[in-house]
Amino acid sequence: MSDFEEVTSRMVNAINKHDLGALTRCYTEDAFYMSPSGKGEGRDEIGSFWALFLDAFPDLQLTPWNKMLSGDCVIMEWILTGTHNGPFLMPDGEVIEATGRGVTIRGCSTRAFRNGLITMHCIYYDQLELLTCLGARLSLSQPR
Template identity: 30%
Template sequence: MTEIGALLDALTDAINSQDEERVLRCFSTGAVFVTPAGVLEGHEQIGWYFRQLFTAFPDIHNELITRAVLDDTIITEWTFRATHTGVLLLPGGTEIMGTGRHVIFGAAGGYTIGEDGVFASARVYYDQLTFYRQTGCDLRLRRTA
């Protein structure tokens, strides 16, 4: 079985290099990737997600802060840094044109390795409100009845 810390490092390096092919090599073909924006299943959807991310933030850089391993799962915290220069596609299909704004926020996630030695599942967490505000999105909160 692949050493889980090395696999997380490989994924982080692939993301920082904006290399979709290398990102996908870190996940099984049927992997489930859960983000605040939605649930992605399999290489096609996970690849699409990262293509959108790399388009909106071509200088993306994730810096790992800490990690903890428990059996087949690694929990990690990192800082996301990037400049919003490309189109950002929001859930529901709304497109936000690049603003040139710098985005920096903390994130955390849990990744579970499968029998094939790559990630079978991942859950990523970050403050969406901070993320959208930093990109310049004009979000309006409203009360529901």
């Protein structure tokens, strides 16, 4: 097993066990993280993003279904499932309180590595798919 595959396996296991300490140790001290929820730099900020997501979905499970290595980068397609039983912080600062609804989100992420740890992690998923699962309604703001 390559270092990339080993760190990816540790990351997935930490997410599924909700072990925030083990999860953040998968990243370099100066790692960069980007997702629809926002951007973070360094282990502490990255840990904050994961903590918010794990709090919102306390039974969250990540199931990888396709991985590809390319140089020092891993591309992974996955399915995320969970129940919305905690507050979910939106990128604009609005909070969606627990709905008790189940979510299933398909997504993809890319991770670059340095010295056997994740140095860059970009997550992509359909935000509308997540909001629809939560029962959120979109409203169009009219220009002023």
